[in-house]
Amino acid sequence: MQYYSLQNPQHRVSFREAVIQGLAPDKGLYFPMQLPRLEKDFIERLEEYDPLYIGRHVIAPFIGDEIPEHQLKQIVSETLSFPFPLREVEPNVYALELFHGPTLAFKDVGARFMAGCLGYFRKHDPRPVTVLVATSGDTGGAVANGFYNVPGVNVVILYPSGKVSALQEKQLTTLGGNITALEIQGTFDDCQRMVKTAFLDQELQEQYLLTSANSINVARWLPQMFYYFLAYRKIKQWKKDVVFAVPSGNFGNICAGMLAAQMGLPIAHFVAATNVNDTVPRFLQNGQYAPNAAVPTLSNAMDVADPSNFVRILQLFSKSETALKAKLSSYSFTDNETVSAIESVFAEHHYLMEPHGAVGYLGLKQYLQQSPNNVGIFLETAHPVKFDDTMPEQLRSEIHVPEKVKQLYNREKQSVLLPNDYEALKSWMMAVPAR
Numbered sequence: 001m002q003y004y005s006l007q008n009p010q011h012r013v014s015f016r017e018a019v020i021q022g023l024a025p026d027k028g029l030y031f032p033m034q035l036p037r038l039e040k041d042f043i044e045r046l047e048e049y050d051p052l053y054i055g056r057h058v059i060a061p062f063i064g065d066e067i068p069e070h071q072l073k074q075i076v077s078e079t080l081s082f083p084f085p086l087r088e089v090e091p092n093v094y095a096l097e098l099f100h101g102p103t104l105a106f107k108d109v110g111a112r113f114m115a116g117c118l119g120y121f122r123k124h125d126p127r128p129v130t131v132l133v134a135t136s137g138d139t140g141g142a143v144a145n146g147f148y149n150v151p152g153v154n155v156v157i158l159y160p161s162g163k164v165s166a167l168q169e170k171q172l173t174t175l176g177g178n179i180t181a182l183e184i185q186g187t188f189d190d191c192q193r194m195v196k197t198a199f200l201d202q203e204l205q206e207q208y209l210l211t212s213a214n215s216i217n218v219a220r221w222l223p224q225m226f227y228y229f230l231a232y233r234k235i236k237q238w239k240k241d242v243v244f245a246v247p248s249g250n251f252g253n254i255c256a257g258m259l260a261a262q263m264g265l266p267i268a269h270f271v272a273a274t275n276v277n278d279t280v281p282r283f284l285q286n287g288q289y290a291p292n293a294a295v296p297t298l299s300n301a302m303d304v305a306d307p308s309n310f311v312r313i314l315q316l317f318s319k320s321e322t323a324l325k326a327k328l329s330s331y332s333f334t335d336n337e338t339v340s341a342i343e344s345v346f347a348e349h350h351y352l353m354e355p356h357g358a359v360g361y362l363g364l365k366q367y368l369q370q371s372p373n374n375v376g377i378f379l380e381t382a383h384p385v386k387f388d389d390t391m392p393e394q395l396r397s398e399i400h401v402p403e404k405v406k407q408l409y410n411r412e413k414q415s416v417l418l419p420n421d422y423e424a425l426k427s428w429m430m431a432v433p434a435r
């Protein structure tokens, strides 16, 4: 499989190069040259297969022979080493819980998969690689955990100061070792812009071998397909058309689901649910892609105004807005609506959602009003404990606190405060010995 830059289709690289570079030299996202079509028989017999086999089978065409089979087997089994339960919340509405991994968010899957691939590719190369990553909350912790102590890899995480939850901050600032956290006085979009600028900086490139661990990197983006296949495996016997509602920030997760559908997974429709950072819902209404400045919300990991992966979604539909709208609806919700949903779902169904999942739930309910014969799954992307400082007060005592979280509270934050200025990032990076 080769990958091309969405800025320049003539620029093509292998999977290995796409993973190591993260972003094309022209700042374009990499996209697969072909979209593999899975055998009908594989989809029809999905429930008979083991989840690890499914993971390997769906990712293999994107890797070809660049990672040997036994190695891929190990990477996938380290990636899918925790459960992905599907819970009925109310009739026809299910939550797919993606937060049972080490950092309690769906990002663990992509981060572990990418760490495995990069670890393999770097094994016989003496030059250390530096992973530059921007986070609005969950990616940072997952990448820190996934790459902690991976030989030959250093990680620099940029996060917006004061805009992530207390627990998210602990997850990304307390490991030390090969993980460094930079606290940027700006928004997630600023952090992401600084990271993307660094990839184009010749001077930095001479000192560092840089890559990205955001979903702009194909090894972070592609394994997010796994959720949809694993969920479908459980629901195959349902006789209704299935809709997935995905709480969306940088749009990597939903984009991977849409890719799974194009590979043959029978998903009737997707709902991209956002908070008031609503660039995509507005685009689907008026055809104008016009990001506003990002606004802080309770669902902070989705405080993204300019989602990187939307260009990949457009590409999946050959840039046809009509084809895209037939498959994707998108709605935005306020914090008040989010809190009301958390409260009412707990009161009526005794299921505790956190703010991101609640936005997904609201999106699903809105879509089901116009399409009542469908059955819907919303993705619960993080554990409520990650937002224990912003969850409705009367529900905080209902949050189960996992053992691994208790240990984190006592660890000390280590971060470097930097202004929202690319030159500040560059000076900091040039001043430290090559990482």
Ligand SMILES: N[C@@H](CCOP(=O)(O)O)C(=O)O
Residues within 6 Å of the ligand: 134, 135, 136, 137, 138, 139, 140, 213, 214, 215, 216, 249, 250, 252, 253, 301, 302, 304, 308
């Ligand atoms: N929601 C993210 C923002 C970055 O998304 P990514 O999937 O591209 O890493 C976060 O939690 O940091």
